Amino acid sequence: MASSEKCLGKGSSPPGPVPKGCVRLYSMRFCPFAHRTRLVLHAKGIKHDTININLKDKPDWFLEKNPFGLVPVLETPEGQVIYESPITCDYLDEVYAEKKLLPADPFEKAQQKILLEQFSKVTPYFYKIPMARQNGEDTSKLEEEMKEKLKSLNETLARKKTKFFGGDSITxxxxxxxxxxxxxxxYGLEHCMGGTAELKKWKERMLEDPAVKATMFPSEVYKGFYKTYAEGKPDYDYGL
Known part of the structure; x- marks a missing residue:
């Protein structure tokens, strides 16, 4: 599907209607939350188009779709709008029922939601530590906390004795x-994965996944974008 690789900002014209038989993703190329939805769209082979948004200078028409001004946002040809990354992913899994990613068993599904809650306590460190470093602050305490949280995830995987968090295939x-x-x-945080052998194996296996390969950027593009982000002038079109 046609996608607007370049981000649309304030004053831009709204895109036309969502084509029939397709779903539209409003995204930002480097946003990890929108990346979740991109992964699910690719893993399930869902026909979609992508409109990238300038998150520093959002178009008014985008704020009408999501007053929070955040990505990801999904829009259907019927004009239905869904946002928040876990909600968009669950929605896609229900509506496009072939190749289900969530387990059918209610207990197993609940286990995945619990694990997601556990992981949500880790994500702030990906921002806190680089920002503190940039401000010349001592990050050793934050890094220790992050290491402990990653070790806990590693233990979960070790207890399961499976290749992935939901079993022997990706869910x-x-x-x-x-x-x-x-x-x-x-983010300069790979050393925080010290002592997490199972998690490292999981990471290697994930890198082999077709949806992961289809949605990733070369590290020099990531690095270039994050440099502009850290300087307070994010170049959302970096590398295009």
Whole structure:
């Protein structure tokens, strides 16, 4: 499907209607939350188009779709709008029922949601530590806390004795936590994975996945974008 690679900002014309038989994703190329939805769209082979948004200078028409001004946002040909990354991913899994990513068993599904809650306590460190470093602050305490949280995830995987967090094939939970691990080196946090042998094996296996390969950027593009982001002038079109 046609996608607007370049981001649309304030004053831009709204895109036309969503084509029939397709779903539209409003995204930002480097956003890890929108990355979750991109992974699910690719993993399930869902026909979609993508409109990238300038998150520093949002178009008014986008704020009408999501007053929070955040990505990801999904829009259907009927004009239905869904946002928040876990909600968009669950929605896609229900509506496009072939190749389900969430388990059918209610207990197993609940386990994935619990694990996602556990992981949501880790994501702030991906921002806190680089920002503190940039301000010349001591980050050793934050890094220790992050190491402990990653060790806990590693133990969960070790107890399961499976290749992925939901079993021996990739399921929703793997895609929900992957975007941050893809960026861990860019954030300069790979050393926080010390002592997490199972998690490291999981990361290697994830890198072989077709949806992961289809949605990732070369590390020099990530690094270039994050440099502009850290300087307070994010170039959302970096590398285009």
């Amino acid at each position: 929703m939970i793997d895609y929900m936590i992957w975007p941050w691990f893809e960026r861990i080196e860019i």
